[in-house]
Amino acid sequence: MNPSLAQVLQRPDIRRGDAFAVAPAPTLATGFARLDAELPGGGWPRGALTELLPEHSGIGEIGLLLPALAALTAAGQTVVLIAPPHGAHAPACAAAGIRLDCLRLVFPRRSRDALWAAVESLRCGGVTATLLWLDALFRGYLPANSLRRLHVAVGEGGGGAFCFRPPQLAAEASPAPLRLQLQAAGEQLRVKLLKRRGPPARQSILLDIARPAGFSQGVSHAVAGAALPDASDLRQRSRVAA
Amino acid sequence: MPAGDSPSGGRQTGIPVTQSDGRQSASLARTTAFPTPALACWAGRFTPQVNLAPAALRLEIAGSLRLFGGLPALLRMVREDLAAMDLAAQLAVAATPLAALWLARAGGTEAAICPDLPTTRAALAAVPLTALELVPPLARRLEGFGLRRIGDLLTLPRASLGARLGKPFVIDLARALGEIADPQTCFVFPERFEQGLELPAPVEAAPVLLFAARRLVAALAGWLAARNAAVRGIELRIDHGHGVTTSVPLAFSAPVHAATRIERVLKERLDTLVLSAPALALRLRVGHAEPREARSQALFDGAGQRHEALADLMDRLAARLGSQAVQGLACHADHRPELASRLSPDNPADKSAIKPPASAIPPRPLWLVDPPEALREFHGRPQRAGPLTLLAGPERIESGWWDGSDARRDYFIAVDSQARWLWIFRDPRPPGGWFLHGWFG
Numbered sequence: 001m002n003p004s005l006a007q008v009l010q011r012p013d014i015r016r017g018d019a020f021a022v023a024p025a026p027t028l029a030t031g032f033a034r035l036d037a038e039l040p041g042g043g044w045p046r047g048a049l050t051e052l053l054p055e056h057s058g059i060g061e062i063g064l065l066l067p068a069l070a071a072l073t074a075a076g077q078t079v080v081l082i083a084p085p086h087g088a089h090a091p092a093c094a095a096a097g098i099r100l101d102c103l104r105l106v107f108p109r110r111s112r113d114a115l116w117a118a119v120e121s122l123r124c125g126g127v128t129a130t131l132l133w134l135d136a137l138f139r140g141y142l143p144a145n146s147l148r149r150l151h152v153a154v155g156e157g158g159g160g161a162f163c164f165r166p167p168q169l170a171a172e173a174s175p176a177p178l179r180l181q182l183q184a185a186g187e188q189l190r191v192k193l194l195k196r197r198g199p200p201a202r203q204s205i206l207l208d209i210a211r212p213a214g215f216s217q218g219v220s221h222a223v224a225g226a227a228l229p230d231a232s233d234l235r236q237r238s239r240v241a242a
Numbered sequence: 243m244p245a246g247d248s249p250s251g252g253r254q255t256g257i258p259v260t261q262s263d264g265r266q267s268a269s270l271a272r273t274t275a276f277p278t279p280a281l282a283c284w285a286g287r288f289t290p291q292v293n294l295a296p297a298a299l300r301l302e303i304a305g306s307l308r309l310f311g312g313l314p315a316l317l318r319m320v321r322e323d324l325a326a327m328d329l330a331a332q333l334a335v336a337a338t339p340l341a342a343l344w345l346a347r348a349g350g351t352e353a354a355i356c357p358d359l360p361t362t363r364a365a366l367a368a369v370p371l372t373a374l375e376l377v378p379p380l381a382r383r384l385e386g387f388g389l390r391r392i393g394d395l396l397t398l399p400r401a402s403l404g405a406r407l408g409k410p411f412v413i414d415l416a417r418a419l420g421e422i423a424d425p426q427t428c429f430v431f432p433e434r435f436e437q438g439l440e441l442p443a444p445v446e447a448a449p450v451l452l453f454a455a456r457r458l459v460a461a462l463a464g465w466l467a468a469r470n471a472a473v474r475g476i477e478l479r480i481d482h483g484h485g486v487t488t489s490v491p492l493a494f495s496a497p498v499h500a501a502t503r504i505e506r507v508l509k510e511r512l513d514t515l516v517l518s519a520p521a522l523a524l525r526l527r528v529g530h531a532e533p534r535e536a537r538s539q540a541l542f543d544g545a546g547q548r549h550e551a552l553a554d555l556m557d558r559l560a561a562r563l564g565s566q567a568v569q570g571l572a573c574h575a576d577h578r579p580e581l582a583s584r585l586s587p588d589n590p591a592d593k594s595a596i597k598p599p600a601s602a603i604p605p606r607p608l609w610l611v612d613p614p615e616a617l618r619e620f621h622g623r624p625q626r627a628g629p630l631t632l633l634a635g636p637e638r639i640e641s642g643w644w645d646g647s648d649a650r651r652d653y654f655i656a657v658d659s660q661a662r663w664l665w666i667f668r669d670p671r672p673p674g675g676w677f678l679h680g681w682f683g
Contacts, residue, residue, distance in 0.1 A: 058662035062608050062683035076545075078552055086609035086681060090573045090583035095606060100571045105585070106559055107567045117559055126552030184661030212605030212634070212655050212663065212682055 017199060028129070028160050031067020032207050039178070040197045044068055047158040049151040049176035053167045053194070057085060059184040063209035064191070065162060069129065070097030077128035080121045082106045083114050085133050096210070111137040115146055122153035122161050129160040141169060148175045170194055187211050280437040282429045283461040284323065286468025288316065292429040293339065298346065300339050300426065313357060327457045337362040339426055340418040344392075348373035359420045366418060367393030374414075380407060392418075431468045437461050438479075438525035448515035451480065451524065455508060458526035463501035471531035472497030476504065481523035490515065492561060496553045499534055503554055510562035577641040578649050579679065580612055604637050605655065607665040607680030614677035617666065624666055624676035628659035636668070653679070 027043030029036060036042045044050060044065075054061040069079055079102060081088065094100055106121070108114035114137045121130045132150070134142045142165070154161040163176065170181050179194040189209045193201035281299055285292045288310070291302035303316060310316040317333065324331050333353040334345035341362045345354040348369040356362040369392045371384050384407070389395055395403065395415065404412040417424035437458055445451055455478060466472060474497050480488040492507055560568045569585040576582045618625040635654030642648050651667035658664060665680035 056660045056662050058609075058664070058681040058683055059660070060663065060683070084609070087585075087612050088571055088583070089579065089606055089608055089610040089680065090571045091579075091603060092606035092608045093571060094573055095603065096608070100573065103571050104556065105569045105571060106563070107569070108563055109567070113563055117563060120555060120558065124551050124555040126548040126550070126555060186661075212607075212665075 028068050029071065030064075031071065032064075032209075034205050035191060035207060038193060038196070038201055038205060044160050044162075045178055046160050047155050048178065049147070049154055049161045049163060051163050051165055051174055051176040051179040052182060053165050053170050053180065054182040055167050055184065057164075059182065060189045060209045060211070061164060061182050063211070064182065064189060064207065065131070066096050066098075066210060068160075072128050073097075073099035073102035076102060078102050078104060078126060079129045079131070080104045080106060080127050081131045082118050082121060083108055083133045083137055084131070085136065108137070111139075115149070118150055119153040121157075122150060122159065123157045125157055125159075127157065127159050129162065130154070132161070132163045134163065135165055141166065144173070144175070151175045279429075279432075280439070280457065280461040281329075283431065283435070283437065283468070284327075284457075284464035285429075286431055286464035287323075287460075288320065288464075290428070290431075290468050291426075292468075293426040294429050295339075295343055298343055300342060302339075302426070303335075313355070317353070317355070323460055327460055328453070329457075336365070338418055338420045339424055340414060341366055341420075344369050344373050344418060347375065363419055367391065367396060371395075376411070380411065383407065431465055435462055435465050435528040435531070436525065438481075438523055440523045441521060444520035444522055446517060446520045448512045448517050448521075449509075451521060452505070452509050452512050454524055455512070455526070456505060458524060459501050459504050459508065462504065462526055462528065463499065466499045466531065466534075469531065470534050472499040472534040473528050473531050474498075475529060477527045477529065478508070479525040479527065480517070480521045481525065482517075482519040483522045486519060488515075488518065488521075492557075493565065494553070494557050495560075496550075497532055497534065498553075498557075503557075506554065507557045507561045510558045514562055577639050578647070579606065579610060579639070581642075582606075583610065605634075605682075607663075608683040609681040611678055611680055614667070614679045617676040617678055619676055624656065624668075626658050626664070626678060630656040630658050630664065630666065632656050639667075651677075655682075 027039070027041040027045055029043045030039070039045075052061055052064070073079055074097065076099075079098070081103070084105060084107075088103075088105060090100055093103065106117050108117050111134075114134055118130070118132050118134060121127050134146075142163075147163075150161065150163065167181065170179075174195070177195070177197050179196075181192040181194050183190040183192065183204075185206055187208070188206045190204050190206055192204040278294055278297075278299065282292045282294055285299055285301050289301050289303055289306045291305075293300040293302075303313075307313055307316060310319060313335065317335070320333065332346045332349050334342050335353070335355045335357060336342035336345055337356060337359045341356070345356070345365060348354070354365050356365045370390060371381065371392065374392075376384070384395075392415075400412060400415075403415075413422070416422045439454060439457060441451075441454055445454075458478075462473075462476070473494070475491060475493045478490040478492070480490065482488065490511060492504075492511060494503075494507065498504055556568055565587065569587065572584050572586040574582055574584045617630075620629065624630045632654045633656060636652035637654075638650075638652050640650045650671055651669055653665060653667045656664045656666050663682035664678055665682065666676055666678050668674065668676050
């Protein structure tokens, strides 16, 4: 290659189509090497909105974020959950490595309050990651201009913003620079990069997220009590049926 | 800043400043009517030496100049505060308190800034004698002499002035000129802060109250600065007349002392407040002020700033959404899952409460469904959008016979047809049945 051309290509404002754009802000490591390799900057973006579209809730969408959240809270950084869909279970969070004193939950009742709380949290320099479940509070879906507001807000705050959204929106346009579609694949999680800063991802990635390990049969956790007499039989039956 | 007489029959407020080398500089403000103790409290932000002259406030700013980055910066902050409180005031800075008072009363299109004695004396020469607010007989006599300005007085021999106009007047003149000392009595900041103000007109919309409340908050911030204190909670009382009041308590997650932070939280609270009747007056009260903690560590890594930003965010969220809408999470030692996790008010004081249990527990779901959702059973297998596959279990949890909510359950980890991971249990006691209790997420 012509040396002067090579020099020009070194400039940060020139991007070649087959490479990642220069990440505008530092990132948060995802804890999954295969995912880091596919993300611009090598991790979850900071200062930009990330959309996560799980096929169904409960397939492991939080498991995807857990390593990053555990690392953040271990470092004393604050994570805010806005309008979580169910009650968070403290022992499970603690077992996943999340420091509970770094966790804040916000329960807005109206869509207007939810959006306001989300924008304020994203703009706050003291919050390193914000997880949002906003669509349920809106009739229909979160409007596109609200999503843009969120994106601008997180640009000011510089933290991570993870917006969980219904899977039907995969084909919709979005201001979020990173959009991931999540699908269950047995014990693993299939992550499809719908959109990223950089060349389109060719194939989806399979990630080994943390799954509840089976506990040994007959563990009596609380006051002594025998396991169900037909429990093993029942399990066998259900496996066979599956 | 609007100068001169205020349209609403305004009062004068002056501010003096002494310098450490014995020379004084003073600034005065002529303001619209405003309870002067509250204004004196506000002035505590700039200096602890505040003097309440008749209808004037005098601040000794010489000792504060370095802290605030010089006289222009200090004056800018004073002006900004006055503008934020919507107070029209005439400022003056002089080397002696009395000169500052006279200069401010004299008014003028722009503030007289005379930081040292020579400029003060020069400026005083042009001050009309009416600005001295002398007793009428004395004023008439001076007018009879044909004297209009202080400069006219200074050309006359001082001894004969004393003989004709009385010793006190000549002493005042000497004090203003810095020839003799002029000690001032300082305003004593009250032990407890409680200040109120009347609204010029009944206010029906709560957000509008913020504007008036700003004056009280500014007074509070000055009072806190003068006492080097911080507050965890304040109470705004809205008076509707006829003895009806609305109390608006504000709580902060950490002690605060800055006016901006108090104002931001107050704004969110007032934005959502609906007044039962028009408001006629406001009163701001502090129950308990605590000594301000020295700012420590975190000077270079910005952690202190982040911490403050976070506390500010949480206070504002709680003020707007209600204190129940912002929660932390804490573990609780109980085997029943619905009792093992508790929402705790923000900033749990007891750090041990958030510690996870020491012993390793079997897997628990991140989300708990409360109350548990009953599942259908078909051929002995739980169903939820198709049959569930049991992957692990059972885990027997049996507890709570002593407190009335006795639980006896066998928990299983299950996967449904859409590959969602569920935590379900079966109640072995009649009538039995399967229940969904959590999502692994």
